Amino acid sequence: MSALKHTPLVDLHRKLGGRMVEFAGFEMPVQYTSILAEHKAVRESAGLFDVSHMGQLWFRGGDAVSAVERLVSCPVASLGEGRIRYGVLCNEEGGVVDDVTVYRVGPEEIFLCVNASNIDKDRTWCEKQISGDVELTDRSNDTGLLALQGPRSAAVLARITEFDLGQLKRFRFAPGRVGDVSAWISRTGYTGSDGFEIYLPAEAASATFEALLESEHCSPAGLGARDTLRLEAALPLYGHELDDTTSPLEAGLDRFVKLNTGGFIGAEAIARRARAGHTRKLVGFHMVERGIARAEYPIQHAGADVGRVTSGAHSPTLGKSIGLGYVPTALAELGTALDISIRGRPVKAQVVETPFL
Amino acid sequence: MDEIDIPEGLRYTNEDEWVRLEEGRAVIGVTDFAQQQLGDIVFVELPEVGTRVERGDPFGVIESVKAVSDLYAPVSGTISEINGELTERPEAVNEDCYGDGWMIAIESVDAAEQVSLLDAQAYQKHVAERQT
Numbered sequence: 001m002s003a004l005k006h007t008p009l010v011d012l013h014r015k016l017g018g019r020m021v022e023f024a025g026f027e028m029p030v031q032y033t034s035i036l037a038e039h040k041a042v043r044e045s046a047g048l049f050d051v052s053h054m055g056q057l058w059f060r061g062g063d064a065v066s067a068v069e070r071l072v073s074c075p076v077a078s079l080g081e082g083r084i085r086y087g088v089l090c091n092e093e094g095g096v097v098d099d100v101t102v103y104r105v106g107p108e109e110i111f112l113c114v115n116a117s118n119i120d121k122d123r124t125w126c127e128k129q130i131s132g133d134v135e136l137t138d139r140s141n142d143t144g145l146l147a148l149q150g151p152r153s154a155a156v157l158a159r160i161t162e163f164d165l166g167q168l169k170r171f172r173f174a175p176g177r178v179g180d181v182s183a184w185i186s187r188t189g190y191t192g193s194d195g196f197e198i199y200l201p202a203e204a205a206s207a208t209f210e211a212l213l214e215s216e217h218c219s220p221a222g223l224g225a226r227d228t229l230r231l232e233a234a235l236p237l238y239g240h241e242l243d244d245t246t247s248p249l250e251a252g253l254d255r256f257v258k259l260n261t262g263g264f265i266g267a268e269a270i271a272r273r274a275r276a277g278h279t280r281k282l283v284g285f286h287m288v289e290r291g292i293a294r295a296e297y298p299i300q301h302a303g304a305d306v307g308r309v310t311s312g313a314h315s316p317t318l319g320k321s322i323g324l325g326y327v328p329t330a331l332a333e334l335g336t337a338l339d340i341s342i343r344g345r346p347v348k349a350q351v352v353e354t355p356f357l
Numbered sequence: 358m359d360e361i362d363i364p365e366g367l368r369y370t371n372e373d374e375w376v377r378l379e380e381g382r383a384v385i386g387v388t389d390f391a392q393q394q395l396g397d398i399v400f401v402e403l404p405e406v407g408t409r410v411e412r413g414d415p416f417g418v419i420e421s422v423k424a425v426s427d428l429y430a431p432v433s434g435t436i437s438e439i440n441g442e443l444t445e446r447p448e449a450v451n452e453d454c455y456g457d458g459w460m461i462a463i464e465s466v467d468a469a470e471q472v473s474l475l476d477a478q479a480y481q482k483h484v485a486e487r488q489t
Contacts, residue, residue: 019396035422036397224396224423290444292400292420314399314422321400343418 007052008144008202009209016220024117026053028223035224039316042191042229046150047221048212051190051197052205055119055140058111063132068110070264071126072102073248073257079104084171084188087256088248089122090266094273095244096251098122099236101188103173111139115238129265144205148212149195149221149229156215157196160208161185165196179204179211190226192233192355228313234284234324234354240295240310241282241324247273250326251282252354280307281332284354287321287340291347298341299325299349306331309340315356322356323349361484362389364455368471369480370431375455376474383432383466386459387419387450390484395421398450401443403461408436412470416461419450432470434463 004027013020018029029050031038041047059068069076074087081104089097089112098118103111114122123138130136148157154165163176163185173186184199200208212218227237236242241251247270248257258264259271287293293312298305312323323340331338334353339346363369368376373391377384392398400420410416410430417428439461443449450458475483 030423031396034397036399228422290400291402292425294425314420316422 005053007050008205009050009052012206012209013050018220018222021223023223024053024115026116028053029220030224031222032220035222035228036316038219038221038225039228041219042150042193042195042221042225043317044151046148046152046156046195046215046218047191047225048209048218049147049149049221049223049226050145050205050209051147051226052144052202053116054145055114055116055122055138056111056143056145056199057114057119057123057126058109058137058139059126059130059134060109060137061132061134062108063130063134064108064110067130067132067134068102068112071129072100072112073253073264073266074102075258075261076102076104076110081106082172082174084173084186085256086171088242088253089125090248090264090270091125091244092266092269093245094247094266094269096238096242096246096248097125097244099238099242099253103184103186113145117239142202144200144202144208146198146200146205146209146212147189147191147195148198148218149189149191150193152217153193153195156212156218157185157198159215160211168196170194179208181208183208190233190235191229192235192357193229227311228316231311231313231322231324232315232317232356234356236282236324237311247278249274250278250280278329280326281329282310282324283327283332283336283351284356285323285325285338285340285349286318286352286356287323288337288348288350291340291342292321293323293325293340293342293347293349299327300339300341300346301327301331301337303346305341306338312340317357322352324354327351361393361481362455363477363481363484365477367455368431368474368476369483370429370474371483372429372431374429374431376431378466378471381464381466382437383434383463383471384459385431385461385463386454387428388480389454391426392451392454392458395419395424395426397422398447401447401450401460403439403443404436406436406439410434410436410463419447428460430463431474432463432466434466436461437464438462
């Protein structure tokens, strides 16, 4: 077994009483006090996550824009400086290599924020695909990333920055000083609540995390709450809703895929698979009877297995059990009655609209 | 981690359950250590009253936000009562694991089986071995 990796905040997590677990090869806090309390803090006030385990791949040079345009499913050339788009990296078969956010830093400079579990795979994949005047640098280890999420995020962050947060709209980012550190402030997140992600030098991450926690409205939040929050928002998690075989269209990511213009790796295969008709589709469901659906539980219809739960949990905000999973296209209609096989027993569920909130 | 409460006078199992013995009847729940390890309890599934269980059999399930855990019968017997309150208020297991968070009562418990249960000191040792 290889040794676990650590973010620059590992000592602070331990000091704050974080319960440490393995995630994507990193030792990370799953919770500090209670997942439910941390979830609630994000929905009602502000929660602070260390997401420094995520990766940053930088592309620089005269061909950077065209190179990234070919790598990701979302339009890149039309992405203005200081703007961000969500997209996926696809393989030649149209499967998802990773889901990423694309940051347009300058005319010849872009970075992708990628999943921790996929940093090495993504870098290798991208290096193989790019050519011409473009240099790829993996800055994952030098970059600290804090996610401040929740309705009070702006007020909490304003305590330690002069930056005019009010003018930073969703999916935009800008350089700014946070405390006495030069950072990138990004109005993004993975919770379904308003918030900011702060990119900063790895060595400054711990002190900034502590400075943000000085606000009485901000509490540290771990990966457990991050997972229940993103599930309520029906945001996919790589390795669960997405993998190397999933078409982004099966996963319902149509609006992040430039199908009309194409021009990215996997576009032809995605279009071909769509023309042939997808056999399965990702749906959201809630439990009608008592029980919690968990990842990998079979989804059944009329007594037969028809799919699998990809993510499932008790939703703290809704007070009921929700989940995502793949079902045959014919069973993807809203309102469709399904069963989730929980410990061998069918428990009633129903296809509902996503996001769940 | 907070202090672990292990009341004297109760008996315990290696599976982190407590047993209160009352003249041939056993009331059963999970320990403070178990509820702390599990975190926020959001679902408890208990058997029907009248079900016969053998020692070591899974009799129910307890789920926290992150994890699913089986509950094992610490003694053999017939389920005579279940704590139906836990359907609506599973968090009672976190709040008061030795009181309102009790789970089941088993009748006609074999006296010989009672001997195999741990006392508070032995269980304390079992907990300490797993704390880092």
